[in-house]
Amino acid sequence: MTENEDDFDAEKAAQAAVGVLDKDWNERPRGMLSHDDRLFIVGMKDYEWQQSESNARRRVMDRIINGFDDFSLLRSLDQSEASKILAELGEDELHRRVSDLLTVVYQMTGRDTAALASMVESGVLHGENSELGGDAPSPSDVFGYDGGASNVDVSIQIDRKPDVEQIYERYKTDGERLTPKEIGVLVVEGMVGPEDLEDLRSSQ
Template sequence: MNFDSIAKEGESRDRGILTPDDRKYLRGEKEYSSKQSEIDARYRIRKRIKNAIIDFSIILSKLTDNDREQIFKSNAPSEERKEGISAEKLDEFVKQTRFVRGIEHAIGFLYLGIVDLGWNFEEVLEAGIKNAEEKRGYVVDNVSVNIEITHSEPNFEELIQKLQRGEGLTSEEMRALIRSGELDIDMETLDRLFERMSEDISEDLDEGEIELNFDPE
């Protein structure tokens, strides 16, 4: 898998809420010449995110069903199983999976903002589902959502020791470690880790141990 090409695709793709420069800045790949320039950039990012959230009222009610279906169907990974997948198709699968990850992370961002305010996330989610079903033309009698969360604090020192011993980490452990900032890792080492992960995925796909479908819960 060519992770360099995937990274470049992320830089060259069209502006969304974030501009290409915003993406570089938030990833730590761009610095501003003054503190005030950085403050101004963060203000612009916050303002665009707020307006994007408000825009979803228009998007839900006014965007056509056909437009919505094209956005999702053209970017979602195929449900078709592929044997002996090539590096190019694996590369395409990763790009498509990023779209689904984007959906997951959007929900995660909204969840954090809602919970930080002390609002009931389940009630907001119920209201959102009700609006969506009404958009489909139904009269909604009731929507009930129940979310149960169990979690624990990761032991970063233990995870680092496992990594140093050459033991494998789960994807969840790796993500927690990288996000924590506790792992002093250069880009070359990170690239090798990604390359190793891509080789493992390719082997599993070739052996039929995993399928190229993505069914978010």
């Protein structure tokens, strides 16, 4: 099996990964992914043979799946160990890494907000009714008997920025169908003026 690997270049790697990687991403010890896995997944490692590339993809997938499976084992950490991990990471880094995880999970589900909300609800409910390092919660704990939490509600609402160019194209072809909010967007962007607004009013 012959492999072609470019010389490591941190800047190139960051660009290949859309600028979201920490600067020492490929200098860290192995975690879920090996050194070669990281190079491959960001497009910096090529294989001469198609079968070798297919094997690499399968290997990375298996390691990611097994990595997800390991999360359930982390609940066996006792609180003192968890506190040390948090202290070493820092709250900002923990926030960033959990945010990265949620980003990937959200995209895996096809941007299904209901599915993501359900996962967060389940995780918080189990976390509220159990302790790190303890036994897994019993059904009575999970469902809130004996004073435990019985429900967690997570709502995800996404506000999207308006597509100004699309609104302007609709304005040019059929301005009468624009909503007041869409007209306001064009005004703020300086794409329509007082005379244009007067024309819209007279046509409605």
